[in-house]
Amino acid sequence: MSASTVKHLDPTQVELEISISRDELDAARERAFKQLVRNAKIPGFRPGKAPRKVFEAQYGSEVISERAMDALVPDVYMRAIRENDLEPVDQPQMELLPDEEGQPLRLRATVNVRPEIGLHDYKGIELTGPSAAVADDEVERSLEALRRDSATLVPVDRAVEFGDVATLDYEGRIDGVPFEGGKAENQSTEIAQGRFIPGFTEGIVGIRAGETKEIEVTFPADYSNKDLAAKNAVFSVTVQDVKVPEYPALDDEFAKRFNPEADLAGLRGDLRTRLESAAKSRARRALSTVLVDRLLAKHEFPLPSVMVERESESIYQEAQAYVARAGLKWADYLEQQNRTDDSVRAEYRAEAERRVKTTLLLEAIAKAEKIEATEADLESEITSLSRQYGQPRQAIVEMLRPNLASLIDGIVRSKTLDFLLDQAKIIELPAGTEATKTAPA
Amino acid sequence: MRAREVIIAPLITEKSMSGTTRQQYAFEVHRRATKTQIRQAVAEIFKVDVLKVNTVNVAGKKKNFARRGTRTSGMQPDWKKAIVTLKPGQKIELGGLNYFEH
Numbered sequence: 001m002s003a004s005t006v007k008h009l010d011p012t013q014v015e016l017e018i019s020i021s022r023d024e025l026d027a028a029r030e031r032a033f034k035q036l037v038r039n040a041k042i043p044g045f046r047p048g049k050a051p052r053k054v055f056e057a058q059y060g061s062e063v064i065s066e067r068a069m070d071a072l073v074p075d076v077y078m079r080a081i082r083e084n085d086l087e088p089v090d091q092p093q094m095e096l097l098p099d100e101e102g103q104p105l106r107l108r109a110t111v112n113v114r115p116e117i118g119l120h121d122y123k124g125i126e127l128t129g130p131s132a133a134v135a136d137d138e139v140e141r142s143l144e145a146l147r148r149d150s151a152t153l154v155p156v157d158r159a160v161e162f163g164d165v166a167t168l169d170y171e172g173r174i175d176g177v178p179f180e181g182g183k184a185e186n187q188s189t190e191i192a193q194g195r196f197i198p199g200f201t202e203g204i205v206g207i208r209a210g211e212t213k214e215i216e217v218t219f220p221a222d223y224s225n226k227d228l229a230a231k232n233a234v235f236s237v238t239v240q241d242v243k244v245p246e247y248p249a250l251d252d253e254f255a256k257r258f259n260p261e262a263d264l265a266g267l268r269g270d271l272r273t274r275l276e277s278a279a280k281s282r283a284r285r286a287l288s289t290v291l292v293d294r295l296l297a298k299h300e301f302p303l304p305s306v307m308v309e310r311e312s313e314s315i316y317q318e319a320q321a322y323v324a325r326a327g328l329k330w331a332d333y334l335e336q337q338n339r340t341d342d343s344v345r346a347e348y349r350a351e352a353e354r355r356v357k358t359t360l361l362l363e364a365i366a367k368a369e370k371i372e373a374t375e376a377d378l379e380s381e382i383t384s385l386s387r388q389y390g391q392p393r394q395a396i397v398e399m400l401r402p403n404l405a406s407l408i409d410g411i412v413r414s415k416t417l418d419f420l421l422d423q424a425k426i427i428e429l430p431a432g433t434e435a436t437k438t439a440p441a
Numbered sequence: 442m443r444a445r446e447v448i449i450a451p452l453i454t455e456k457s458m459s460g461t462t463r464q465q466y467a468f469e470v471h472r473r474a475t476k477t478q479i480r481q482a483v484a485e486i487f488k489v490d491v492l493k494v495n496t497v498n499v500a501g502k503k504k505n506f507a508r509r510g511t512r513t514s515g516m517q518p519d520w521k522k523a524i525v526t527l528k529p530g531q532k533i534e535l536g537g538l539n540y541f542e543h
Contacts, residue, residue, distance in 0.1 A: 044454030054453055 004080035011115045012304035016092075018080045019104040020072065032067035069096075077109055087114035089304045112304045117364040121298060123423040127290050131428040132283040134275045142271050143250065150257065151245035159208045160242050164191050166204065167240035172233045179228065186240065197223070204237060212238040288417050291424060292358055303356050312352035316345060359413075366416040373411040381411055444482035447474045451533075452522060464527040470496070472521050479523045487533045493526040 004018040030052075037055050038048040045054070056064070073094060081088060092111035099105060153165055160166050165188060172182030191201055203215030215235045223229040248254050255267035262270065323333045334341060366372075386396045400407055449469045457467035470479055476494040483491050501517035527533070 044452075044457075046455060049455050051458060054458075 004076075004083060006084045006086070009110070011302040012089075013110065013112050014084075014086060016077075016080050016084070016086075016107075016109040016111070017097075018076050018107045018109065020076055020107065021104045022102075024076075025068065025072070025105055028068040028072040029064050032071060033064050036064060036067055073107065076107070080109070086111075088112065089114055090306045112306045114360060114363075115301045115304065117299065117301045117360065119299070119364060119368055122295060122365055122420060125291060125294050125420070125424045126427065127287055127294070127424050128427045129287040129290060130283050132276065132280040133428075134272055134279055138275055139268055139272050142275060143268065146258070146271075147247050147250060147254070148245075150254070151247050153243040154246050155241055155243050157209065158242065159206045160191055160204050160239060162191055162193070162201075162205060163245070165189065165243045165245055166191055167243075168204070168237055169240065170235050170237040172235040174228075174231050174233045179233070181225070182233070182235070190245075200235065203235070204239070207237065207239045209239050209241045212236060284421065287421055287424075287426065291417070291420055292362075295361055295420075296354065296357055299357075299361055301357075301360070303353060303360070307356045307360075308349065308352050311356050312345070312349045315348040315352055319344070319348070362413050362416045363409075365420070366412050369416070369419060371412055371415050371419060373408045373415070377411050377415070378408070381407065442471060442474065442478060444485040447471050447478050447482035448486060460524065461532070464492075464529060464531065465524050466527065466533050467522060467524050470521050470523045472498075472519070474521065474523070476523075479525065483525050483533075489531045489533060490528040491525055492528055495524045495526075497522045497524075 004016055007015045007017070009015055033052050033055065036059075037050055037052075040047065040050060040055055040059065042050045042054060042058055077092060077094070088111045090112050092109040095108045095110075097106040097108055156164075167186055167188045169185045169187075170183065171178060173179070174182075191204060193201060197217055197219055199217040200215060203213065203217070207213050213236075215237055217233055217235065219228045219231050219233065221230045248257075250264065252263040255262050255264045258267060259270060320330055323330055328336075334344065382393055382396050382400070385400075386393045389396065391399075447470055449471060452467040452469050454467075460467060466483075468479075468483070474482075474496075476496060479494050479496070480491045483489065483494075499520050499522050501519045503514060503516055505512070505514045
């Protein structure tokens with residue numbers, strides 16, 4: 001049997017000394033030989049039939065030893081980890097100690113482990129957060145938005161007014177020269193303030209379909225395109241047609257468009273349910289953040305530096321990929337943000353520490369509370385993912401298979417947060433209290 | 442003929458290994474070696490007592506070599522096999538295939 005001793009190098013790193021008895025080693029070698037001989041070609045013997053001595057004479061006993069160690073080492077290592085109740089966070093560094101004849105074989109494994117986390121007072125934390133209640137006027141607002149979206153456009157024969165939808169051709173010139181982005185044809189647009197640069201919309205009002213007008217405008221000084229900012233331009237605008245959006249009446253007929261089974265009250269109910277679930281998840285997110293902050297402040301423990309580095313590196317890589325996708329060079333981005341690579345890295349490191357600490361803490365709580373992902377949790381997660389991506393369950397299962405562990409971790413984490421939120425004393429802040437009834441226009 | 446010339450190599454095969462439980466060891470020996478010579482040679486090299494020597498002349502196999510266009514055949518050499526029975530309790534370490542390298 002193997003035996004092991006543990007030495008803590010620091011709170012997140014241990015040195016394990018594992019000794020493997022001769023008997024165990026011999027047994028492992030015999031197993032290794034049995035495996036190897038199956039594929040060994042030795043003249044005079046059918047595959048797998050050669051005695052060990054003959055095999056060793058031809059291939060050398062080192063081959064057997066190596067294979068034996070390959071199989072034995074992970075095995076005894078895992079056993080030592082379990083016996084000593086350690087939770088490694090990365091792969092161990094293994095070292096074979098000098099062999100002494102007749103003595104058990106000794107291995108030294110150095111590995112980073114999860115620190116011991118002394119949990120306290122994680123239940124009943126007082127939190128203040130926004131209420132998840134949905135005010136009546138929010139329902140009315142989203143009903144109104146629905147109505148706007150279902151408008152039908154009716155052509156009219158009159159000059160453009162605010163609120164109309166007009167189809168425009170236009171071309172802008174600065175000092176008589178056309179500029180890039182200043183030209184469009186058949187652009188259907190709602191004539192409303194703030195859509196274009198100041199003066200443009202106002203200029204269009206009053207044009208009749210088929211008419212052309214020159215509109216003089218000045219680009220704002222803070223315009224996003226620096227080449228155009230503060231320049232005077234002349235737009236030649238032709239109005240193709242003018243339409244008035246006609247909104248449907250808010251009645252049961254309208255409700256039937258969205259749900260054939262519902263009347264207007266039913267539609268209001270549906271909207272309310274949808275808003276409520278959105279508000280609830282928003283509130284939960286907000287509360288979770290506060291909760292995690294509290295927990296982090298309450299608990300102090302050393303973080304395994306490998307985890308922090310790994311996380312920090314991955315944030316760094318993500319940031320670089322993000323900047324690259326935006327079409328910027330990393331160096332240019334840094335300059336634009338007036339930062340250095342070092343300062344950015346330091347910031348990411350702090351974030352990484354926070355994330356690692358959160359993960360470790362939540363996992364420790366999950367363990368203490370025996371929160372686990374059940375078969376049913378997994379099932380419902382897969383179902384919801386399958387709905388989200390519009391893919392059959394089987395495809396989702398296939399996709400997840402290599403990442404099953406992280407999926408389970410995710411479920412446990414979210415269940416732990418739910419548990420903590422359930423346990424917390426939540427003080428709701430009233431939200432959306434001004435109940436101004438907006439009359440449908 | 443000296444002992445090393447008589448005994449050419451130990452014959453290590455599945456079949457010959459099965460004889461070792463009965464104190465029987467097989468060798469490839471010189472084509473013209475006699476049982477007496479084999480007995481003496483084994484005794485000299487392995488320091489054992491030989492009870493019995495059985496020999497058999499093994500005919501070489503006919504081998505065909507097919508190359509593109511030409512087809513030739515050849516013979517493997519004939520050889521003599523000797524199965525030596527030792528006195529009970531004695532044994533020969535055949536582990537080292539290269540027993541005649543000193």
